[in-house]
Amino acid sequence: MVGGGRDAFIGAVHRKAIALDGQVDLVAGALSSSPEKAKASGRDLFLADDRNHGDWQSLLDDEVKRPLDERVDFVSIVTPNHVHFPVAHAFVEAGFHVVCDKPLVHTSDQADALVDAVARKGTVFGVTYNYTGYPMVRQAREMVRTGELGEIRKVVVEYNQGWLATRLEGEGNKQAAWRSDPARSGAAGAIGDIGSHAENLVATVTGLEIESLCADLSSMVAGRALDDDGNVLLRFRGGARGVLIASQINTGLENDLRLRVSGSLGTLEWRQERPSELVHLPHDGPKRIFTRGAPWLCEAAQRASRLPAGHPEGFIEAFANVYGGVAADIRARLSGVPADPLAVDYPHLEDGARGVRFIERTVASAQSEAKWTAW
């Protein structure tokens, strides 16, 4: 693992997700950009001293020197955004499988370089768009794929948070600080941090491709360097229309990612804060609420579930499903047996690259006088 030391947020989530199913062990790390903090963090986690590194280059150097059967199977990159590219690129070039947090990298050029490297090296590369690990998101995807909604006409996706409604980055909040710093976060704030999840959710569930978009990005909090509120009109290939909203100044809202997809035959609604429910509104019958764990769900949804219906699963479980997909893919490559397609259900490098493109085009649109910015 690279990143995720003391004071980090998402690294601990990755570790719990990894631990949950008992299939993956954390054995080595460079857990912080500060060597001291990195090593202290590793000791907290009972890493062996010789695999507890002060920087990621040492980790990489050490791993490549080890015999194949002692090396890590893959590396997880859970640093702030600007570190993703160099680490990911170096590990891929060295032949390691990689799991990288989102947004993938800062620019499409970097994304292209990664795509190229992975193609050459034949490695597994997962991107933790973790919300797609929820069973009911997979059920939604299946219902769109099988035509239960008919032709998709309209998509509304929102990701609303309130935690950046004040200038937290000026008050010593580490999470706020790097997210609002263009050098570390990239060209976008809310649109990159959470809008990118929203884009991925739409693409995953509907398969629709954005043709052009029209964005209005704002910084509502005085002195903030990046957007904290974004509203985007979407036009999809084939004629569907959409709205994407990503905002971190919605006081009182917690982690309100929600999706509504309307087709000619019905509508689906899903909310991350009640992840076990998927609402289906058929055009010609009463509303139905699918719940996680039911035997009538599609197999992809059933496999993504650990507990019987009514026993809540949450964020960590969804995250673990992404890792489960990556692990299955790596096992398949190690064993030479082709993977079961349902087992290797995780966001791929292409999802990450498309997310970077989405951020770039949204920022370009926000700076443009033209109504529509082509994809």
Added chain:
Amino acid sequence: MVGGGRDAFIGAVHRKAIALDGQVDLVAGALSSSPEKAKASGRDLFLADDRNHGDWQSLLDDEVKRPLDERVDFVSIVTPNHVHFPVAHAFVEAGFHVVCDKPLVHTSDQADALVDAVARKGTVFGVTYNYTGYPMVRQAREMVRTGELGEIRKVVVEYNQGWLATRLEGEGNKQAAWRSDPARSGAAGAIGDIGSHAENLVATVTGLEIESLCADLSSMVAGRALDDDGNVLLRFRGGARGVLIASQINTGLENDLRLRVSGSLGTLEWRQERPSELVHLPHDGPKRIFTRGAPWLCEAAQRASRLPAGHPEGFIEAFANVYGGVAADIRARLSGVPADPLAVDYPHLEDGARGVRFIERTVASAQSEAKWTAW
């Protein structure tokens, strides 16, 4: 009453709203554009034969001939949109108070003419933006006015329906037919029919003024002459941002008008389908749910309520609150006693005129290549 005969929808709602509180009696009418249907409809409603007219001109002629104490106090116009202007204008010019359905008229020129006439005649003119009659909408308005949300930064308003997801206007549905006919409905479909309610809700609750907007209007159903899906980015004077969505092709959705207003101190959420609840999310404490009928609501909300908390009130009651405001205003004028401001709480002609402007600017934006269309 003009319009609202057999087969009409909203006329019957107006009549139930009028009847509910026992303060207004329906005594005369021209209830349909077909003289036969008009008279038959009037007989259904026990109108006296000499006040049951085949057309609105006869109604007006008859009323002006009557002595003042026998005349109707006001006329309700509940026809398709294109009839609003001539009827409203003629009755105002004849000195009658008017209640008119929304959207008010087809053009801002017509709206200006009405504003001018009403100013000259000094008559009462209410527009049935009925959703503002809900007690919890009035509570929301009060909480914004008194600063409980701080500075307003973001508004998301949606009005989603599914009933026009197929080409009902080709299947003999009268409500669908006139709404999708530019000659009768005006230049807009969903944006006029329901988007206009959404605009009014935002203006009523927040008091914000739109500075510029950017609209994407579509007809999703083949062969439809007007928009059935509209998505609009809003920029308000003072810096707040917003999104307005109005769609009639959201299969399975019923009458999903919902509003979210976020300020620097808190957020409010309201949904028409659960009208008795107003959700308040303060930045610094747990979510609160205000419910109709509680003694801690503002006086405007309390006055708009008839029953104790937990005894559901609905659409007709909200509609009746609009009529109650108009009736109070007329009574005040008749009595010469200045009205209690809280009693005359109803959407005025200016709301109607602003709604017409909203439709015009939205349609203009949808036809423009420029990103922002000024108000």
Added chain:
Amino acid sequence: MVGGGRDAFIGAVHRKAIALDGQVDLVAGALSSSPEKAKASGRDLFLADDRNHGDWQSLLDDEVKRPLDERVDFVSIVTPNHVHFPVAHAFVEAGFHVVCDKPLVHTSDQADALVDAVARKGTVFGVTYNYTGYPMVRQAREMVRTGELGEIRKVVVEYNQGWLATRLEGEGNKQAAWRSDPARSGAAGAIGDIGSHAENLVATVTGLEIESLCADLSSMVAGRALDDDGNVLLRFRGGARGVLIASQINTGLENDLRLRVSGSLGTLEWRQERPSELVHLPHDGPKRIFTRGAPWLCEAAQRASRLPAGHPEGFIEAFANVYGGVAADIRARLSGVPADPLAVDYPHLEDGARGVRFIERTVASAQSEAKWTAW
């Protein structure tokens, strides 16, 4: 109308329910037990002086003297409970149709006397168990009747309020005062006032008959003469089991009447505070939510609805449905044409008598050491 003058609660609801559909006019009344207040209340309502009486005996005397075509068609009794019997009995004996509020009377002997009188006189007698007027209650009844739930096994009904959590009857609250006074309310407090609604809801929806019951009634508020909290185990003929809870000391709860009925094939859930939703949980498929106004509802539910789906109807509308049934029954008798069974859908005298029996047996059980008190 007898009762329902100034300061009364339910009388005004009856009047709004009567007015809503424009089919019934209030023309005469004795609106209070105080002659002065009665007449003042009648003037508020624009009653003609000669039909505005100071006591119910005068009203009755006056009506019987009038020619048949000038008489009221029926009388509504909306007084405190202890007045129901003498008024209802006298009007029935004089040949008038009656609508009486619940609980019907104080004793089964009184109820039997009414049943006898109505049988002899052939009059219409409705009891305003208004909650059965909700469309979704009728849908639930139909789904049980047609076997969609299979064999009914379990019923849980709750009616929770909080308004009597303090000793309001000692603070001049008129509604609290008579409800907690055995002389006016009868032998039961919460069990009579709201438990009786719960019993009626169960009987209406399921058709099950109570075989025996076991009750625990308490007065939680010091100094209160009647129960304010009741919990009852129910055994139904045929083997189903149930629980009935009626409490007025649930601080913060408003009017939380809710029903859950489980059969071998599925479960239904309904809550009065969200009356337009009926939740159906089939044993073998996803949860479904039926909503008022949908074309796939049973005809009884559709007829009980005035507005399209998504346009909320509430308490008054349900109440008006009870009156609509009574009015249809009276019209059928006046016209000699047999009534459409679906039109005369309202709680009958037998429902009222069974409710009285329920109260009696519950109070008997509460005072008994035996576990089960037979019906």
Added chain:
Amino acid sequence: MVGGGRDAFIGAVHRKAIALDGQVDLVAGALSSSPEKAKASGRDLFLADDRNHGDWQSLLDDEVKRPLDERVDFVSIVTPNHVHFPVAHAFVEAGFHVVCDKPLVHTSDQADALVDAVARKGTVFGVTYNYTGYPMVRQAREMVRTGELGEIRKVVVEYNQGWLATRLEGEGNKQAAWRSDPARSGAAGAIGDIGSHAENLVATVTGLEIESLCADLSSMVAGRALDDDGNVLLRFRGGARGVLIASQINTGLENDLRLRVSGSLGTLEWRQERPSELVHLPHDGPKRIFTRGAPWLCEAAQRASRLPAGHPEGFIEAFANVYGGVAADIRARLSGVPADPLAVDYPHLEDGARGVRFIERTVASAQSEAKWTAW
């Protein structure tokens, strides 16, 4: 670990709960009553061969022979109920700390023997009443303790499931088979399996003690040996009243554990299926919804939380909180440093013993003609 092999349900949950926070490792086991299945299950979990046993006696024998620093710190007993007592008793007598699933044992005599042994040996003994591990249950407990609800008057607790609505135990379902077999499950079915959770939830949150109870237990499914539906009236010391419902024949319901506690100042409502929300209804203000992760929660609730608000946690996380408390207690004993009281927050042996008593008294009441059965 004893029990929890292939085909078991709750054993895997225990293991995920243990793994989640990376503080406890599973190193030894006797995972099934079948030696072959036990060993195969241990191999699935990567147990070392010499610590992977065919029966629990071998596990115990082996552990006691090991030097102290190689022994397991505690044993988890996750077998069907009838095995709890012998295993727990033997391990306690051998000086091991124990975590045991619920209901603890079959009889109060067994429970007393365990209490005696633990007192003599001074060991830690946790019982996995896992629902008390939810942060919002701890928040509810705190709000009762600090008097925010005033004097508690009424408790309604329900635990409704539908999975045993058919005779699954006759169809090869292992979970259904042992739960409906008196020899393995004990004297109660639903009341033992889930009613016991409900009792524990009430005791944990309110601290109330049952004074007497009145139970009606039924087997709704033909051929079933134990109750599948139970309804219990509760009288608490001090005058509060309650209702406890535990049913496994509520078709379509999943895992519907819910609690409502009303005091003189307010009411709390909590539902396991939406565990992150705690609804507080004060008598004198609007409803409030507390959510997991908020900074204004009590410290016990905050410590029980891993993720920011809006990032759902679920069943496994709550389970892990129970293990976290046990682990903290064991660590405190090992270190000799007194434990932080907030850290050792888990259901103790006394909770388990009281649960056994609850089952015994409920079954006794169900078989009694007397209304009230004393505790």
